[in-house]
Amino acid sequence: MLHECCKCCLFYCICCGFGINISYSLNLFSDYETKSRHKRLSLGLEYQRSNFSAHVNSYYPTSHRKDIGDSTEEASAGYDLKVTGQMPYLPWAKIKGTRYHWDEKQGSDIKGTIFGVKVDLTPSIDVEFGTEKSNIADRASYMRLTTQFPLKDNESFTNFSIDSKPFRNAGIVNLTDLNPVERSNKIRVEKVSAGSKIILGAYNATTVGANCMLYNASGVAVKGGSGITTTNGRVNLPYVKLSKNSLYYSVCKDGSYVDEATGITTNAPTLRSAVVYSGGDLVLVASPLSEIAYRMANTAAGNLSVIKEKIAAANDTVAAAFGLGNTDVIATIPTDLNIAVAQNDNSGRFGLILAAISQMSENSADTSPNATIKALINNLEGMVVAAKVLLKGVR
Numbered sequence: 174m175l176h177e178c179c180k181c182c183l184f185y186c187i188c189c190g191f192g193i194n195i196s197y198s199l200n201l202f203s204d205y206e207t208k209s210r211h212k213r214l215s216l217g218l219e220y221q222r223s224n225f226s227a228h229v230n231s232y233y234p235t236s237h238r239k240d241i242g243d244s245t246e247e248a249s250a251g252y253d254l255k256v257t258g259q260m261p262y263l264p265w266a267k268i269k270g271t272r273y274h275w276d277e278k279q280g281s282d283i284k285g286t287i288f289g290v291k292v293d294l295t296p297s298i299d300v301e302f303g304t305e306k307s308n309i310a311d312r313a314s315y316m317r318l319t320t321q322f323p324l325k326d327n328e329s330f331t332n333f334s335i336d337s338k339p340f341r342n343a344g345i346v347n348l349t350d351l352n353p354v355e356r357s358n359k360i361r362v363e364k365v366s367a368g369s370k371i372i373l374g375a376y377n378a379t380t381v382g383a384n385c386m387l388y389n390a391s392g393v394a395v396k397g398g399s400g401i402t403t404t405n406g407r408v409n410l411p412y413v414k415l416s417k418n419s420l421y422y423s424v425c426k427d428g429s430y431v432d433e434a435t436g437i438t439t440n441a442p443t444l445r446s447a448v449v450y451s452g453g454d455l456v457l458v459a460s461p462l463s464e465i466a467y468r469m470a471n472t473a474a475g476n477l478s479v480i481k482e483k484i485a486a487a488n489d490t491v492a493a494a495f496g497l498g499n500t501d502v503i504a505t506i507p508t509d510l511n512i513a514v515a516q517n518d519n520s521g522r523f524g525l526i527l528a529a530i531s532q533m534s535e536n537s538a539d540t541s542p543n544a545t546i547k548a549l550i551n552n553l554e555g556m557v558v559a560a561k562v563l564l565k566g567v568r
Contacts, residue, residue: 195222200230200354211248211360212236219354224259224340228355245411249361251275251283257291257355261339265331267291269303275361278397278412283361284308289315295328297321364414371398371410374458375425377542378527379406379509380441383428385459387413390420390477402428407506415450420481422447422467425459431511433528434535442542447484448503456504461530461546462523463503466491468550494553495526 200217217230234248253273260266271287289303298320306312375383385408387398395415400408402425415421428441446463447470448455469490470483492502500519508515508524515521534545 195220197221198354200356202354202356204358204360206360209239209241209246209362210236211239211246211362213248213360215356217354217356224264226255226257226355228255229253230255230356232357232361234360246362246364247278249275249277249283249363251361253357255355259340260290262336264336264341265293265333269301273357277363280396280414281308285310293331295324295330297324297328370454370456371413371415372407372454372456373398373400373402373410373423373425374407374456374506375402375428375441375444376406376430376458376460376507376509376527377439377441377444378430378433378511378531379404380425380428380430381406383425383441383459385423385425387421387423387457389416390481392477395421406509415455417450417452419450420447420477420484421450421455421457422480423457423459432531432535433510434531436511439542442546446503447480448488449481449485456506458503458506460502460507460523460527461542461549462491462495462526463488464546465550465553466502469553491553497522497526 196219198217198219198221200215200219202215202217204213204215205211212235213232214235215230215232217228219229220227229252231250231252233250236248238245238247251274253271255269255271257267257269260268267290269287269289269291273283273285273287275283277283285305285307287303287305289301291299291301293299298318300316300318302314302316304312304314371387373385373387375385380402381404383402383406385400385402387395387410389395395413397412398410400410402408423446424443425441425445426443429438430441431437432439442464444459444461444464445467446457446459447467448457466484466487467480470480470487472483473479488501488503492498492500497519500523502523505519505523507527508520510524510528513524515524530545530549533549534542537545537548
């Protein structure tokens, strides 16, 4: 015989069926954290019998990211699967296993496993102990004491005896026999911004519609580190977390810009820009100068460790060769001479150099911006070799 019920209130809805010794239920919960105002919905499916239960829960954040102090937090989506079974010959003890997964925007998704043993001390009091291991933390032990109120009448301590049967069915499952819903009540959050601004840019002149991607020292795309440049040639990356003293490089493809020499809208070349991140805000401008520096540092067929060692010197060499002195050609936003007059500052001088490169391409009748960049690299490398020969002769 099967009995069915459905019970709903403001925070949950449970629909279940009861058989001789089994029950199943569908649960809907809403979570709200008063301090941060994070909100979340969860949907759960449960199966219970006297000596076994299984619980599956999915969690769906319904709130936007929140500014908490100097950081920005966002509730994480995820799921968990929990299985509980009676220990053979020990009806007062249960083995529990949990597998969980939380989706992260910045780093790797969080995955973990919990194994534990739950012992019934009385019908209303139990103790659980076990271990937890995840991909972001070492294995840790835990112990939890749980009490259900009100206590049942005439309670007594469990008789910790060994049963004659490995598994014993307790009989009919009644509504009053059901355990509380097994789910994660705490809203999992991720810090998606630590106050640092991360900006990628693409500038031949101001390049619109370029697809810019940020990569780490392993050549892996940084999670949350991509976007399309807008009318100012930039894309903001609010969800990116970077590691200090690590190489990062951007690759900006496609998009278009108005050539400053011809006034013609031109398809932009692929440009790269690289830097060893030292912390704080990061502006990574991809331009013909940064592309030249990247190719000069790339002396070992794409070996990123070599690029990390050489990129700072290459950026400085390129800046000096083009008469920009100590200007940081990776972090400086150049003035777009199509829309503004260059001032006597780093941005203005940088913009004038980009306009001069555009004019050089026009004068040389280069077939593409890439051809101009290649010619500039050959000239610059020739100057470096000549300087080395001259220094050797002086010594």
